[in-house]
Amino acid sequence: MKPDVKHIILLRGVNVGGRTIKMADLKTCMENGGFRNVITVLQTGNVVVDAGKADSEKLRLRVEKLLGDTFHYPAKVLALSPAELETVIRGYPFQNPGPDVHRYVVFTEKGFEETLAHQAPPLDASVEAVSPGEGVVYWRVRKGQTLDSVFGKYMAKAAAKQFITNRNLNTLEKILAKCG
Structure with missing residues (x-):
């Protein structure tokens, strides 16, 4: 076995x-x-x-x-693997988000993260920020504006053409904890 x-x-x-x-x-x-x-x-x-x-x-x-x-x-x-997920979590670049911010990781097919992060329309930094990682785009967005934000709308269009799935960083931490 x-x-x-x-x-x-x-x-x-x-x-x-x-x-x-x-x-x-x-x-x-x-x-x-x-x-x-x-x-x-x-x-x-x-x-x-x-x-x-x-x-x-x-x-x-x-x-x-x-x-x-x-x-x-x-x-x-x-x-x-749990090690890959831990690396993704540790790579989250936006520190001290505060209670009014959602922290997301957008998983993409390898290589598409750069396109997704850099070809998005200009973002309002007071609402959201993105940063590419390896196979992911890290996204910080003000609560209540996830679906209406510039990146949120752009990502929805991109998802029709590419593999994209996103998770809240808190969810990823819960998943990793289950790997014990």
Whole structure:
């Protein structure tokens, strides 16, 4: 038997825009797909699994097929190791955000983060800021303005053409804590 190795799976577009997958059903799907110690985190398609020594790309393809076959939609996911997620979290560049700010990490396909960060329309620094990282764009935005902000609107258009999924930094920290 392969040794247990933790992996984090982030689903794109779950429980938004009319696509609803109950986390209990997601957990059952993953277990039926051969994953062990399946833990879902919150209701936004975050899963921690034991999957042996799986390559992230092969794992991504395996999970996308499993989800597509089970829930009948063109599934898109991101597969990360706990170490990769920890690196992303530690890379968040905006310090002391205050209580009126959301801290997000926007995951992209490798290379698209630069385009996403640098081709966005001019941003109002009093509302939001972005900074590219490796495979991610870090985003700070004032609470209540996420969807109406310049970057929020730009990102929604870009998501139609590229793989983009975002998570609040607090959510990512909760996911990492489940990897214990």
